[in-house]
Amino acid sequence: ADRIAVMDQGRILQVATPSQLFREPADATVASFIGEGMVLPAEVLDRAADGRCPVSLLGQTLTLRCDVRQRADAAAKICLRAGDLELVRGSGEGIEAVVRRKVYQGGYFRVEAALMRSPDITIGLDVPEEIGVAPGETIRVAVKDGWVIPAAAPGLAAAA
DSSP, rough: OEEEEETTTTEEEEOOOOOHHHSSSSSSSHHHSSSTOEEEEEEEESBBTEEEEEEEEEEEEEEOOOOOOOOOOOEEEEEOOGEEEEEEEEESSSEEEEEEEEEEEESSSEEEEEEEEOOOEEEEEETTTTTOTTTTTEEEEEOOEEEEOSSSSSSSOOOO
């Protein structure tokens, strides 16, 4: 299909190309449903510039993709995917997390880890087979990409 509709309880949430549904979900439900998206709370620090905006995620300042109309928003949500995350070595870089479990996926491990600053939030990332991590180990995770989920319709966050 070249366009797909995502529905929830009889309501159409988004109609878009498969790529757009994956890369730019319209809301948290679509983000979670398509491609194992992880929805995390964040703060958009400033309005968008060229489809990117600064975001604070657990004390880390990142620049993520966003709608060109995005404004500052203290209660934003972002969508991350396993491919957006990367295990980093060394201190000070990335977000600290504790490995809860790892599952072999054929050439790599899917690692599930609880964020140290928000233990109720679990993230999943793919780690190459040759990199050893074990349950209980503290790791650091860098965010390479992600999407700021647009605020509720009709407009985005109120102008700052």
